[in-house]
Amino acid sequence: MSTFLGMPAHAPRGVGHLRGDEPFPAAARTALANPQLRRNLEHATTTIRGKSGRVIAEVPDWQELRSAGSALKTYTMANLPRLLEQLEEKVTAAGGVVHWAADAEEANRIVTGLVRQTGEQRVIKIKSMATQEIGLNEALGEAGIDPVETDLAELIVQLGHDKPSHILVPAIHRNRSEIREIFLREMPGVDPALTDNPADLAAAARRYLRETFLSTKVAVSGANFGIAETGTLAVVESEGNGRMCLTLPETLITVMGIEKVVPAWQDLEVFLQLLPRASTGERMNPYTSMWTGVTPGDGPQNFHLVLLDNGRTAVLADEVGRSALHCIRCSACLNVCPVYERTGGHAYGSVYPGPIGAVLSPQLTGIEDNATLPYASSLCGACFDACPVKIDIPSILVHLRNQAPHPRAEKAAMAAAAYTMDRPRLYRRAQRAAKLTKLLGRRGRGLPPPLNGWVASRDLPSPPDESFRDWWRGR
Amino acid sequence: MRIALFATCLADTMFPAAAKATVHLLERLGHEVVFPVGQTCCGQMHINTGYQGQALPLVRRYVRTFEPCDVVVAPSGSCVGSVRHQHAMVARQAGDEGLAAAAEAVAGRTYELSELLIDVLGVEDVGAYYPHRVTYHPTCHSLRVLRVGDRPQRLLRRVRGLDLVELPAAEQCCGFGGTFSVKNADTSTAMLADKLQHVLETGADVCTAGDASCLMHIGGGLSRLRADVRTVHLAEILASTEVEAAR
Numbered sequence: 014m015s016t017f018l019g020m021p022a023h024a025p026r027g028v029g030h031l032r033g034d035e036p037f038p039a040a041a042r043t044a045l046a047n048p049q050l051r052r053n054l055e056h057a058t059t060t061i062r063g064k065s066g067r068v069i070a071e072v073p074d075w076q077e078l079r080s081a082g083s084a085l086k087t088y089t090m091a092n093l094p095r096l097l098e099q100l101e102e103k104v105t106a107a108g109g110v111v112h113w114a115a116d117a118e119e120a121n122r123i124v125t126g127l128v129r130q131t132g133e134q135r136v137i138k139i140k141s142m143a144t145q146e147i148g149l150n151e152a153l154g155e156a157g158i159d160p161v162e163t164d165l166a167e168l169i170v171q172l173g174h175d176k177p178s179h180i181l182v183p184a185i186h187r188n189r190s191e192i193r194e195i196f197l198r199e200m201p202g203v204d205p206a207l208t209d210n211p212a213d214l215a216a217a218a219r220r221y222l223r224e225t226f227l228s229t230k231v232a233v234s235g236a237n238f239g240i241a242e243t244g245t246l247a248v249v250e251s252e253g254n255g256r257m258c259l260t261l262p263e264t265l266i267t268v269m270g271i272e273k274v275v276p277a278w279q280d281l282e283v284f285l286q287l288l289p290r291a292s293t294g295e296r297m298n299p300y301t302s303m304w305t306g307v308t309p310g311d312g313p314q315n316f317h318l319v320l321l322d323n324g325r326t327a328v329l330a331d332e333v334g335r336s337a338l339h340c341i342r343c344s345a346c347l348n349v350c351p352v353y354e355r356t357g358g359h360a361y362g363s364v365y366p367g368p369i370g371a372v373l374s375p376q377l378t379g380i381e382d383n384a385t386l387p388y389a390s391s392l393c394g395a396c397f398d399a400c401p402v403k404i405d406i407p408s409i410l411v412h413l414r415n416q417a418p419h420p421r422a423e424k425a426a427m428a429a430a431a432y433t434m435d436r437p438r439l440y441r442r443a444q445r446a447a448k449l450t451k452l453l454g455r456r457g458r459g460l461p462p463p464l465n466g467w468v469a470s471r472d473l474p475s476p477p478d479e480s481f482r483d484w485w486r487g488r
Numbered sequence: 489m490r491i492a493l494f495a496t497c498l499a500d501t502m503f504p505a506a507a508k509a510t511v512h513l514l515e516r517l518g519h520e521v522v523f524p525v526g527q528t529c530c531g532q533m534h535i536n537t538g539y540q541g542q543a544l545p546l547v548r549r550y551v552r553t554f555e556p557c558d559v560v561v562a563p564s565g566s567c568v569g570s571v572r573h574q575h576a577m578v579a580r581q582a583g584d585e586g587l588a589a590a591a592e593a594v595a596g597r598t599y600e601l602s603e604l605l606i607d608v609l610g611v612e613d614v615g616a617y618y619p620h621r622v623t624y625h626p627t628c629h630s631l632r633v634l635r636v637g638d639r640p641q642r643l644l645r646r647v648r649g650l651d652l653v654e655l656p657a658a659e660q661c662c663g664f665g666g667t668f669s670v671k672n673a674d675t676s677t678a679m680l681a682d683k684l685q686h687v688l689e690t691g692a693d694v695c696t697a698g699d700a701s702c703l704m705h706i707g708g709g710l711s712r713l714r715a716d717v718r719t720v721h722l723a724e725i726l727a728s729t730e731v732e733a734a735r
């Protein structure tokens with residue numbers, strides 16, 4: 014375990030996928046110009062929203078469950094060092110090996126080294142946000158190891174040389190005819206007569222994956238929960254491919270963010286009720302796999318747990334921002350977000366898109382590297398209402414905006430506005446000057462950026478002849 | 489009852505009709521309205537754009553101005569939301585516990601118009617007359633920050649002559665979001681386009697809401713489309729009577 018003294022470090026640059034190439038507004042513009050993407054997104058998010066809403070309505074104590082989830086997470090964050098050590102102790106006692114990774118580079122080095130030790134050239138992967146965050150597939154590739162994604166949607170993304178755009182439905186931006194084309198082009202041994210019928214597409218993927226499962230000796234997974242009390246790791250998924258990866262290979266390497274620890278076995282009672290209903294709109298998720306270290310003669314005989322920090326301790330240090338670590342990656346906030354629904358996930362530049370990405374990515378990287386993300390929200394509050402662990406995302410957004418670097422012209426304008434607003438006489442004069450905006454016309458001729466963004470689609474209001482306070486005076 | 493009006497800087501400067509209507513309505517219901525002139529802006533734009541330090545004097549000004557008042561009303565869900573959920577936070581962030589406590593006290597006496605009418609004054613039928621086909625957009629901060637619920641619709645349903653038509657996907661944000669509308673103008677516009685389409689689908693001739701800011705955004709879009717739908721603040725509808733209608 015590396016020792017770090019002083020302020021906790023952020024996720025390092027140059028490795029992993031937490032930073033985009035462009036600021037959010039520019040990336041969003043590209044996405045908005047793609048009508049097919051917008052149709053796919055609207056259809057997919059509307060469908061999940063409806064499904065999830067219906068099954069949540071069946072639970073009479075949903076609000077109490079949310080509060081319980083939130084309380085458990087708050088407790089966990091307040092006791093994180095102790096719980097992590099307890100987890101390490103229990104996993105070790107059960108025959109696993111625990112590794113501590115301060116950042117993405119260290120985690121990649123550890124995993125690559127472990128795979129090398131096995132002498133294998135290929136690993137199968139369970140869908141995992143943490144390994145995407147650190148860019149593990151790229152690191153393995155550089156080391157001559159071939160990672161194969163086994164989650165259907167992740168496989169589509171991988172074969173399409175694409176990036177995931179949703180936490181849970183990584184290929185949400187693709188429709189079935191696009192998927193057919195990708196399979197025909199990239200999938201080894203695919204039937205050239207493949208149709209775009211969803212059942213056919215799934216069957217093609219199954220044939221390809223079954224072979225891979227049976228012939229690969231190392232698997233890499235993430236974890237939804239790590240139980241400190243027992244040393245048990247848990248992965249929840251819908252397809253069963255994850256379970257194949259967790260049971261068939263000889264070696265299993267799990268990369269888990271340190272915030273995924275939960276105190277006790279019984280706590281899963283709360284999370285396993287919240288997660289499926291909020292995420293996929295299912296009453297119970299189809300596959301819940303749990304394992305504790307190594308069981309002789311059953312499943313992988315070598316188990317490694319890599320505990321990943323990569324900026325999480327820095328998030329924990331922020332009293333308001335730390336609740337972003339409570340996230341259980343259900344993606345409900347994405348599905349209800351009016352911004353996400355229109356821009357899709359790529360615009361956020363990070364593996365964590367949508368509202369949770371807008372508060373998590375800038376905190377993991379340091380705000381300078383993701384300065385526009387906290388502004389990628391109209392603060393409509395739909396995410397807060399949807400979040401099964403009650404993360405107050407709008408408040409964190411506002412908090413992060415207060416830390417973000419501000420454009421110089423904006424800073425000057427804001428200072429002038431605040432100065433005026435704190436001096437009623439000056440304010441009154443400014444109100445009278447507001448009438449001058451009439452000169453701009455309703456289309457705001459000559460307005461400088463960013464104000465011209467308003468008149469690109471909206472007329473300016475026509476200023477009144479007299480302000481309210483002038484009217485009140487003359488009354 | 490003696491009620492202090494917080495006009496909000498936007499209504500005071502650009503949409504005085506909403507503030508005037510609030511005065512007329514409350515006076516018609518037999519209350520006294522006062523307008524403390526020290527008021528300016530609640531500071532929400534500064535807070536939500538990341539300038540909490542600059543918002544501090546505005547928070548202090550709001551608290552000092554309205555501290556002596558028993559009841560404060562504002563024709564804006566968003567500004568009341570800021571008063572209730574952000575003022576104490578800004579004061580605390582600046583280390584001013586005294587101001588935070590005072591802000592909480594004043595916030596507890598500050599109401600959005602539909603809250604004041606139904607919860608404090610106990611009226612649903614305000615005696616209004618407004619012979620138009622109207623659709624109501626529940627603004628995000630009224631809905632999810634203040635949780636006004638269906639109070640505005642309850643008030644509108646009692647207005648004589650008014651035909652209230654439901655807005656499809658009403659609870660979706662219109663895309664305004666304060667400085668979001670210029671910082672992310674393209675995304676804001678995409679959100680607005682869907683809202684406008686839904687408004688047009690209703691066939692209403694008036695789109696109303698409890699916030700002048702969202703109405704400025706929706707109205708700006710409707711005007712650009714040269715659509716035949718007007719935006720009118722909830723207060724103006726509730727203040728209308730046969731006298732105005734006859735004019």
Ligand code: SF4
Pocket residue numbers: 339340341342343344345346347369396399400401402403404
């Ligand atoms: S922030 Fe909440 S709603 Fe969003 S993914 Fe995380 S748990 Fe789900």
